[in-house]
Amino acid sequence: MFIKTIEPEEATGEVAALYAAEEASMGRVMQATQCWSARPDIIVPVESLLHQIRDGFSLGLVNFRLITFIAAQHVPSSYCSHVYFRVFAG
Incomplete structure (x- = not known):
């Protein structure tokens, strides 16, 4: 069994914007981020929380x-x- 995730070239909307921002800052879309795309309904809030933690460090x-x-x-x-x-x- 495999988890279906959204590939960067398939991404649209908020997921595409999130991927683009990560590509710009990290040079790639991390697999950890892409794993969250298995739940596109929560990927943006989860990534937002992680950025709040990291950016406020x-x-x-x-x-x-x-x-x-x-x-x-x-x-x-x-x-x-x-x-x-x-x-x-x-």
Whole structure:
């Protein structure tokens, strides 16, 4: 069984706008974001909440991403480690 998600090239409306914003800021649509598209009725509020948490972080976005990268290595999450490494390397 597979979860049906909305591919970036298939996205319309609010999901397309959300994907475009993530593409602009991260250079890609993260798979974690795309997973939320299995529930298009809640993807926008969930992403909004995550952005409120991240954008209001007292140490700034770079440090938030660095902490996320370090946490991903300790979980371990090879996907998140790879994505955040590419953010810092690129």
